[in-house]
Amino acid sequence: MNILFLKFLFGVMFLTLVFLHLTKKNFLATVAYSIQSLVITIVLFNSFLETNNFYLLLVVFLSLVIKVIIAPIFFTNLIKKHALAFSVSTYFSTPLILIIISILTFIAYSDKFLPLTSIIPNNQALLSIALSVIFMSLFLIINRKGALSQIIGILSLENSILAFIIFAGLEQSPGLQIGVIFNMFIWIIIASVFISMIYKHFGTLNVTSMKNLKD
Amino acid sequence: MLEIITPSVSFFVLLSIFFIGAISSLIYQKNDSIANFLSSFFSIIGSLCGLFFSVSMIIYGKNLSFIINYPYSSFFKISFHIDLLSAFFIFIISLISLFCSIYGVGYLKHFYKKYSIGVFGFFYNLLIGSLLLVVTASNGIFFLIAWEIMSISSYFLVVYDRYDTDNIKAGFLYLIMTYVGTVFIILSFLFIYKYIGSFEFIDIKSGISLIPLSIKNNIFIFTIIGFGTKAGIIPFHIWLPAAHPAAPSHVSALMSGVMIKTGVYMMIRLFVDILQPIPVWWGILILIIGSISSLLGVLYALTEHDIKRLLAFHSIENIGIILLGLGSALIFYSLNMPELALLGLMASLFHTLNHAIFKSLLFLSAGSVINEMHTRNIEEYGGIIKYMPQTAMFFLIGSMAISALPPFNGFFSEWLTYQALFQGVAQLNLSFQGIFIIAASSLAFTGGLALTCFVKAFGIIFLARPRSTKVSSIKESPLSMRIGMGFLALMSILFGLFSGYTSRLLEKIGKDLSIFKDTNYFTSASFYQGIDIKNSFASVSAPIIFVVLIIIIFAVIFIFTFVINKNQKIKIENTWGCGLNLNKRAEITATGFARSIILVFKGILKPSIQNEVEYHDADSRYLPKSRVITIHVKNIYNYYFYQPLRNIINIISLKTKNIQSGNINAYISYIFISLIIALLSVL
Numbered sequence: 043m044n045i046l047f048l049k050f051l052f053g054v055m056f057l058t059l060v061f062l063h064l065t066k067k068n069f070l071a072t073v074a075y076s077i078q079s080l081v082i083t084i085v086l087f088n089s090f091l092e093t094n095n096f097y098l099l100l101v102v103f104l105s106l107v108i109k110v111i112i113a114p115i116f117f118t119n120l121i122k123k124h125a126l127a128f129s130v131s132t133y134f135s136t137p138l139i140l141i142i143i144s145i146l147t148f149i150a151y152s153d154k155f156l157p158l159t160s161i162i163p164n165n166q167a168l169l170s171i172a173l174s175v176i177f178m179s180l181f182l183i184i185n186r187k188g189a190l191s192q193i194i195g196i197l198s199l200e201n202s203i204l205a206f207i208i209f210a211g212l213e214q215s216p217g218l219q220i221g222v223i224f225n226m227f228i229w230i231i232i233a234s235v236f237i238s239m240i241y242k243h244f245g246t247l248n249v250t251s252m253k254n255l256k257d
Numbered sequence: 258m259l260e261i262i263t264p265s266v267s268f269f270v271l272l273s274i275f276f277i278g279a280i281s282s283l284i285y286q287k288n289d290s291i292a293n294f295l296s297s298f299f300s301i302i303g304s305l306c307g308l309f310f311s312v313s314m315i316i317y318g319k320n321l322s323f324i325i326n327y328p329y330s331s332f333f334k335i336s337f338h339i340d341l342l343s344a345f346f347i348f349i350i351s352l353i354s355l356f357c358s359i360y361g362v363g364y365l366k367h368f369y370k371k372y373s374i375g376v377f378g379f380f381y382n383l384l385i386g387s388l389l390l391v392v393t394a395s396n397g398i399f400f401l402i403a404w405e406i407m408s409i410s411s412y413f414l415v416v417y418d419r420y421d422t423d424n425i426k427a428g429f430l431y432l433i434m435t436y437v438g439t440v441f442i443i444l445s446f447l448f449i450y451k452y453i454g455s456f457e458f459i460d461i462k463s464g465i466s467l468i469p470l471s472i473k474n475n476i477f478i479f480t481i482i483g484f485g486t487k488a489g490i491i492p493f494h495i496w497l498p499a500a501h502p503a504a505p506s507h508v509s510a511l512m513s514g515v516m517i518k519t520g521v522y523m524m525i526r527l528f529v530d531i532l533q534p535i536p537v538w539w540g541i542l543i544l545i546i547g548s549i550s551s552l553l554g555v556l557y558a559l560t561e562h563d564i565k566r567l568l569a570f571h572s573i574e575n576i577g578i579i580l581l582g583l584g585s586a587l588i589f590y591s592l593n594m595p596e597l598a599l600l601g602l603m604a605s606l607f608h609t610l611n612h613a614i615f616k617s618l619l620f621l622s623a624g625s626v627i628n629e630m631h632t633r634n635i636e637e638y639g640g641i642i643k644y645m646p647q648t649a650m651f652f653l654i655g656s657m658a659i660s661a662l663p664p665f666n667g668f669f670s671e672w673l674t675y676q677a678l679f680q681g682v683a684q685l686n687l688s689f690q691g692i693f694i695i696a697a698s699s700l701a702f703t704g705g706l707a708l709t710c711f712v713k714a715f716g717i718i719f720l721a722r723p724r725s726t727k728v729s730s731i732k733e734s735p736l737s738m739r740i741g742m743g744f745l746a747l748m749s750i751l752f753g754l755f756s757g758y759t760s761r762l763l764e765k766i767g768k769d770l771s772i773f774k775d776t777n778y779f780t781s782a783s784f785y786q787g788i789d790i791k792n793s794f795a796s797v798s799a800p801i802i803f804v805v806l807i808i809i810i811f812a813v814i815f816i817f818t819f820v821i822n823k824n825q826k827i828k829i830e831n832t833w834g835c836g837l838n839l840n841k842r843a844e845i846t847a848t849g850f851a852r853s854i855i856l857v858f859k860g861i862l863k864p865s866i867q868n869e870v871e872y873h874d875a876d877s878r879y880l881p882k883s884r885v886i887t888i889h890v891k892n893i894y895n896y897y898f899y900q901p902l903r904n905i906i907n908i909i910s911l912k913t914k915n916i917q918s919g920n921i922n923a924y925i926s927y928i929f930i931s932l933i934i935a936l937l938s939v940l
Contacts, residue, residue: 133922149933157940177933184926192921 048088051081052171055205059178059198063139068126068190072117075194079109082201085208097217104223113197113230117190120234124241131187139185143178150174165209172206189240193233200226265323268339268393271310274303275386279379286375293365296378300358300385307351307389314344315762318769322395322459332456338395341769342530345606346392346522349613352748353514354385357507360621360741363734364507367628368417377417377505384410384511391519397446397456404442404519408435411516414508415500427499434496438486445479448472462531462771473532477539480527481546488520490580491550492894494573498557501572502565502633506624507741509565513572514617518609521579528587529602530770540587541692543580548699551577555706556858559713559851560890563633564623567714568616571659574703575612578674579605581696585677588689590772596779596791597680598772603763603780604673610759611666611752615658618745622652625738626718629731635717635847639724644731649719651742656711658749661704664803665749669756669788672797674700676790680779683794706854713850724841756799757782848888855888863891 058078065071083105090098120126134142149155150173159169179199183192200222206212278299285291314321318341325335339347361381365374387410390403412435416428446456452468453461468476486493497517501509524543528535554574561567582605590598625648626641627633642649658665661672678700681693723729733739752759761782767773781789787798834843855864869885872878916927 154937154940158936177929180925180929180932184922184929187922 048085048168049171051084052168052175052205054078055081055202056171056175056178059175059182059202060143062182062191062194062198063143063178063185064136068121068188069118071191071194072114072121075117075197076110076114078198078201079105079113082204083110085205089208097220101220101223104220108223108227108230109197109201112227116230116234117194120190120237123238126188126190132185133187134185142181146177146181147174150177161210161212168209169206172202172209175202176206178202189237193230193237197226197230265321265337267306267310268321268337271303271306272386272389274299274306275382275389278303279382279386282375282378282382284375286373286379289369289374292373292375292378293362293369296374296381297358297362297365300354300361300382303382303385304351304355304358307347308355311344311348311351314339315341315348315766318765320769332450333398334396334457335399336395336457337393338458339393341766342522342525343392345610345763345766346518347389349518349610350385350388350392350515353511353613353617354388356741356745356748357511357514357617357621358741359744360510360624360738361505361507363737364505364624364628366735368505372417372419377414380410380413380417381508384414384508384516388515388519392522395458397449397458397461399456401439401443401446404439407516407519408432408439411504411508411512414512415504417505417508418503421503424503427496427503431496431500434486434493438483438493440483441479441486442483445476445483448476448479458526458531465532470536473535476532477528477535480524481542484520484523484527485546486520488517488524488576489550489573490546490576491553491573492898494550494554495894495899497573498566498569501569501620502563506565506620506627509568509624510617510620513569513620514613517572517576518613521576521583521605521609524580525583525602525605528583529590529772533590533772535587535591537588537591540584540589540591542584543587544584544692544696547577547580547584548696549577550574550580551703552699552706553861555703555710556862557890559706559710559854560862560864560888562636562847564627564635564714564718565620565633567635567710568619568623571619571707571710572612572616574707575608575616575659578671578700578703579608579612581700582606582608582674582677585674585681585693585696588681588685588692589677592685592689594684595773595776597677597684599764599767599776600673600680600779600790601677602767602770602773603760604670604677606763606766607673607756607760608667608670611658611670611749614745614748614752615655615665615667618651618655618742618749619659621738621742621745622648622655625734625742626652628734628738630725630727632727635714637725638718638728639841639844640720640722640728641731642719644728645719645733647739648734648742649715651739651746652719653715654746654749656715658753660708660711662708664753664799664806666752666756667749669753669760669797669799671700671704673760673788676795680790680794709854710851713847717845717847717850721844722839722841724844754799754803756797757787760788848886852886852888855890861893863893863896865889865891 055078058074058081061074062071065074083102086098086105087102090096090102132139150159151170155170155173159173160166161169176199179195179202182195182198186192186195278296281299282292282296285295320341321337321339323337327333327335358381365377368374368377384407387403387407391400391407394400394403412428412432415431416424418424449461449468450456452472453464455461455464465473481490482493486496489497501513504512528539528543551574554570554572554577558567558570558574561570582601582603584601586598586601586605589595589601625645626638629645630638630641654665658667661667663669675697678693678697682690682697685693734742760780764778764780764782768776779791781791787796787801789796832839837843855862865888867887867889869887871882871884873880873882916923
């Protein structure tokens with residue numbers, strides 16, 4: 043696949059992350075995650091085209107079904123069920139979020155991280171973006187108070203790590219990837235059940251309000 | 258012949274005997290008698306094999322090294338190196354284990370149906386096996402594994418009598434202190450690995466020049482704390498007076514006589530053998546620690562009423578004396594006086610052996626009394642000599658040996674320690690003389706106070722009239738217990754009588770270490786001549802002392818029987834007590850005995866005296882009915898060291914608790930920040 047197209051895809055991924063940080067609506071966050079997952083699926087499909095490994099095609103299929111379709115549907119149902127349309131609770135204000143995102147991107151692109159981003163020199167630009175997306179996903183988990191946003195942050199982190207390992211040459215066997223996706227599938231179901239239970243118990247998904255869990 | 262008796266196979270056979278003993282007693286744990294038999298049988302056989310193995314190694318002067326490669330790790334190897342120093346410690350371990358195991362056959366019977374004897378046998382054999390591993394391991398990681406097995410097995414033996422909550426507390430304290438010590442030992446090995454790139458002792462020794470002096474100094478401090486905690490040096494000794502009394506008596510003997518010596522072994526191995534050359538201040542610090550430990554150890558022993566705690570404090574004192582020899586050896590070697598260093602090391606090794614013997618004897622004798630009296634408080638004893646005469650004799654021999662009275666073994670090792678210290682005063686310049694004078698004075702004080710303490714202990718326990726009704730119902734210990742004690746008492750005499758020959762062997766052990774290979778002897782020794790210090794500086798002959806003492810004893814008996822009492826009839830009457838009935842109130846108590854000395858050292862011991870007076874008429878307060886004086890001694894190391902340390906840790910813990918906000922976002926941010934810092938520092 044053309045490197046420019048790959049860069050474009052990674053650019054889309056980066057932007058979805060920025061969008062996830064800025065959006066105030068849970069539904070839009072779910073859509074952004076879906077787009078991000080679609081990007082990863084395309085990248086995996088590219089791997090299949092290059093290797094002709096049919097197991098990878100299975101991975102692509104599972105990724106498409108679970109990450110792009112099922113997971114967003116689950117979240118949309120949750121949003122409807124508990125009327126969680128808005129997700130505005132963050133620890134930092136929007137300008138500060140943008141500043142931190144810039145700093146994290148700067149760190150990922152800095153010379154200090156060259157040993158990590160130049161594992162495969164041809165993919166340095168892609169790896170730098172992937173690293174910055176990893177940092178931003180972590181920051182998303184930290185910054186958001188809503189449990190749903192945090193779950194999307196974790197799933198987004200998984201996507202960004204996957205993007206990094208594909209272009210760093212650290213890709214594992216398709217069997218392992220299928221296992222990871224299956225694991226995620228189970229994880230999403232469990233997380234959804236937990237979210238429902240948490241909402242029933244606390245009447246909110248704002249984690250800072252769940253004081254009763256503290257000792 | 259040599260190849261037959263000292264191959265590596267025989268050492269594995271030796272270890273496997275203890276392993277079989279451990280497993281078999283565990284298998285038969287439902288039957289106490291069989292478990293006791295199996296545990297004791299294998300530990301006795303193993304100890305005998307250990308004695309044979311170590312004696313043959315020392316006599317033939319052979320070193321043994323072998324490695325079992327562990328394929329999954331480059332730095333972990335099961336490697337052994339048994340030189341004469343290791344063989345000497347195997348000898349001590351085997352000797353004490355042998356007599357403790359014989360003693361244990363009878364002693365364990367009072368635990369039947371109460372606790373599992375099989376479990377005891379498992380940990381007991383495991384402890385002896387691990388002790389052997391500790392003194393033979395030649396790889397840092399392997400050594401730490403052996404060290405941990407030793408610590409854990411001894412912990413389970415300390416808390417064996419688990420229905421007593423004090424024992425559980427003592428075990429907990431022991432476990433904490435052990436792990437504090439282990440942390441420092443691990444740190445020191447990691448420092449060494451950083452510069453040498455290997456945990457093998459032989460590699461460390463050959464590459465020691467690669468370690469910068471500042472790092473070596475850190476390693477020294479860490480190892481002093483780590484191994485000093487196990488050895489029981491002040492102020493890291495707090496576990497010792499708590500844990501030793503808690504354990505069954507023959508385990509106390511094994512712990513006090515042998516286990517704490519593993520700390521001394523590693524100090525000798527590291528400071529004399531592996532880390533050389535070393536700066537002179539290392540030796541000075543060890544000498545100072547030795548002086549403080551010996552003096553404070555005996556002072557605290559004097560204040561004790563609990564017989565086993567009293568003995569435990571004497572272990573601290575004797576470790577101090579051992580360190581006096583070691584410290585002087587290190588100072589002499591750093592000042593390029595290897596002959597004198599060998600003398601110091603000899604003194605240290607000799608006292609290590611002697612202390613193992615007489616302290617085990619004392620613990621076993623004390624255990625026999627406790628077994629009958631069911632209390633450790635000596636104020637409740639008195640007059641026991643009438644009911645347990647043999648035990649009293651064994652305790653007396655142990656007391657005389659620990660008080661360094663000739664012709665028992667303790668005298669000769671303390672004499673050698675004095676000689677090493679006196680040589681420091683005689684041959685070094687003014688700046689070092691002061692330190693050696695202080696150390697020698699400390700040893701002199703210690704010797705005098707130890708004698709006082711054992712006069713008190715023996716007098717209060719065995720002499721005079723019983724202080725409780727329990728005493729009249731006690732009886733002499735079973736045969737196996739008396740055999741165990743009797744042989745140790747015999748060893749106390751033999752190692753005194755043959756001190757010349759023993760010191761010759763100790764010189765040989767010292768000269769086996771690479772730094773003393775070309776060193777001339779500073780002493781000459783033989784059976785008749787005893788030990789002679791070079792240039793006729795001093796000499797002592799055990800046989801001559803022995804003969805003179807025998808002559809004096811017979812002469813005194815002769816004079817009293819045939820001269821003074823020749824024409825006098827023996828008339829047995831009750832002792833006149835100024836018209837009062839003689840009862841326990843007329844006797845001096847342990848507190849009363851020690852009171853004057855405690856008051857002399859009140860600057861250190863900080864005693865508080867509580868007087869409780871009961872009057873016949875509370876209003877007039879003229880005629881006292883009874884008067885109780887209680888002396889409390891302030892635990893100064895607790896007050897000035899552990900208490901402030903605990904306060905600091907509490908403050909830090911409270912501050913650290915704030916990090917635990919209960920907020921998942923905060924936790925993830927910690928992870929994220931740590932990740933960024935880790936990446937920035939590594940990349």
